[in-house]
Amino acid sequence: MSLGSIEVLGRIAIIGVGHSKFGKRSDASLRELAFEAYSLALDDADMDSSKIDGSVVCSATHYDKQRSPAGVVAEYLGLNPQPTFNIEAACASSAVGLRTAWALVSSKLHDIIAVVGVQKMTELSNEEIQELMGRAGDVMWESPFGTTMPAYYAMYATAHMAKYGTTEEQMALVPVKSRKYGSKNPNAMFQKPITTEEVLKSRPVSAPLKLFDCCANADGAACLIIANAEKARKLTDRPVWVAGLGLASSPMSLAGRKGPMTSFDVTKNAAKTAYKMARINPNDVDVAEVHDSFSITEILNYEDLGFAKPGGGTRLLEKGETELGGKIPVNIDGGLISKGHPVGATGASQLFALTKQLRGEAGSTQVDGAKIGLAQNIGGIGMYAAVTILKA
Amino acid sequence: MGFEKFGRFGYVSQTKIIPLLSYLEKGQIAATKCKKCGRTYFPPRVDCLDDRHSAIEWVVLDGKSSLVTFTKIFFAPPAFQPETPYLLGLAEFPNGLRVFAPISPAVDEKQLKPGTQLSLKVAKGSRDNLFYWLE
Numbered sequence: 397m398s399l400g401s402i403e404v405l406g407r408i409a410i411i412g413v414g415h416s417k418f419g420k421r422s423d424a425s426l427r428e429l430a431f432e433a434y435s436l437a438l439d440d441a442d443m444d445s446s447k448i449d450g451s452v453v454c455s456a457t458h459y460d461k462q463r464s465p466a467g468v469v470a471e472y473l474g475l476n477p478q479p480t481f482n483i484e485a486a487c488a489s490s491a492v493g494l495r496t497a498w499a500l501v502s503s504k505l506h507d508i509i510a511v512v513g514v515q516k517m518t519e520l521s522n523e524e525i526q527e528l529m530g531r532a533g534d535v536m537w538e539s540p541f542g543t544t545m546p547a548y549y550a551m552y553a554t555a556h557m558a559k560y561g562t563t564e565e566q567m568a569l570v571p572v573k574s575r576k577y578g579s580k581n582p583n584a585m586f587q588k589p590i591t592t593e594e595v596l597k598s599r600p601v602s603a604p605l606k607l608f609d610c611c612a613n614a615d616g617a618a619c620l621i622i623a624n625a626e627k628a629r630k631l632t633d634r635p636v637w638v639a640g641l642g643l644a645s646s647p648m649s650l651a652g653r654k655g656p657m658t659s660f661d662v663t664k665n666a667a668k669t670a671y672k673m674a675r676i677n678p679n680d681v682d683v684a685e686v687h688d689s690f691s692i693t694e695i696l697n698y699e700d701l702g703f704a705k706p707g708g709g710t711r712l713l714e715k716g717e718t719e720l721g722g723k724i725p726v727n728i729d730g731g732l733i734s735k736g737h738p739v740g741a742t743g744a745s746q747l748f749a750l751t752k753q754l755r756g757e758a759g760s761t762q763v764d765g766a767k768i769g770l771a772q773n774i775g776g777i778g779m780y781a782a783v784t785i786l787k788a
Numbered sequence: 789m790g791f792e793k794f795g796r797f798g799y800v801s802q803t804k805i806i807p808l809l810s811y812l813e814k815g816q817i818a819a820t821k822c823k824k825c826g827r828t829y830f831p832p833r834v835d836c837l838d839d840r841h842s843a844i845e846w847v848v849l850d851g852k853s854s855l856v857t858f859t860k861i862f863f864a865p866p867a868f869q870p871e872t873p874y875l876l877g878l879a880e881f882p883n884g885l886r887v888f889a890p891i892s893p894a895v896d897e898k899q900l901k902p903g904t905q906l907s908l909k910v911a912k913g914s915r916d917n918l919f920y921w922l923e
């Protein structure tokens with residue numbers, strides 16, 4: 397990393413954010429969901445469409461009925477003839493969308509970009525979803541054995557349990573915490589708290605993971621308006637700066653990965669870059685959003701991001717250190733487990749939550765004096781991970 | 789029939805790695821090896837990462853492996869639903885290469901843990917399909 401590129405950082409800001417209600421949105425199409433988030437982001441930035449000079453539409457397009465959805469989304473948002481295209485990195489699509497927008501703006505190719513994360517999943521039949529889910533892994537060497545998305549994460553859980561003595565009761569603390577905060581988030585799919593017992597009694601999906609250890613497919617959209625420093629200072633008095641961007645990859649096949657399968661190298665590598673760019677260490681983070689696609693994932697994420705030592709993730713959880721008021725509040729917007737997981741919108745949803753926190757606008761879940769926020773977004777079964785650091 | 793014959797339900801039919809099927813038909817598990825540098829690949833691949841222009845040869849593996857991790861699937865993709873629940877595992881050969889494979893239902897599930905010694909064996913499906921699993 398050259399010093400030059402570090403110097404550029406801090407000059408790109410999020411100047412507006414918008415978030416639709418997530419969940420089973422049988423009232424709205426893909427383009428309408430995108431409009432909800434985009435319109436709220438324009439309101440938030442107190443600007444109109446005329447200033448947006450390009451859109452980056454983030455979606456795992458295999459879930460969409462619409463082929464190449466950037467086409468209809470840009471049309472419906474009134475963003476023709478400005479450039480538009482799709483970004484796809486599975487569940488990390490809109491974190492990669494922010495990275496793309498950062499490059500477009502810092503290169504001076506554009507001044508203001510709308511990053512629109514959107515997904516319409518519940519229109520697909522269960523059969524279609526399950527068929528797609530079956531091809532989430534390496535389609536040549538792993539899918540032919542009947543893999544599923546939860547199965548891959550369950551295999552990490554089995555390994556973590558064997559190495560560190562992690563229990564299903566400890567894993568259940570993740571959904572219990574998530575749903576407690578989900579009840580305070582009006583955009584969340586699930587707004588009712590649940591108990592450890594309910595998690596443990598839910599039906600098995602892929603052992604040791606049970607239904608309430610898993611996030612749910614959902615419809616929804618989230619939007620970020622990105623601007624260079626000059627425009628940001630002109631247009632808003634509360635910019636949130638993009639201070640660190642880490643993105644890494646891992647082999648898609650599980651057989652191609654090394655080690656005891658108790659951590660994600662992909663997260664560690666992305667975090668290393670992001671911390672270095674932002675010139676901070678894990679202790680400096682005031683509030684975090686991590687990818688809790690499954691209960692075990694959140695525990696691994698604590699360790700991989702350096703919030704806890706290897707094997708220490710459950711202890712952090714048990715001590716309440718990741719609750720509001722703890723050392724490092726995590727997913728206090730409810731996380732994927734409460735909000736639902738409209739794949740392409742999730743990364744932008746995390747950055748929406750951090751932006752609100754860093755501006756001091758998070759209401760009943762505000763972390764006092766939050767200045768530095770971190771979002772970690774895993775793509776698919778762990779072949780991509782993005783770590784983004786924002787500063788007030 | 790092409791490579792879709794591989795697995796309990798194959799998705800990919802066209803590949804350069806199709807000779808694997810003739811080894812599986814003989815009851816053998818085979819890896820590929822670069823003729824120039826000797827690097828071995830499993831799952832097999834025809835392109836060596838170190839010597840991009842060299843040829844590969846096939847080598848038979850004895851299948852001995854150590855379990856790294858596993859899961860039991862209760863909620864499966866459509867083609868696999870009649871078999872649920874079933875076990876999937878990740879195992880490591882003595883040479884450090886790894887294999888992702890089903891675990892035979894004949895294996896006592898209670899004995900499974902990271903480090904359990906297993907053997908990768910050829911299995912035949914009911915639709916003339918061929919695969920391997922851990923026994």
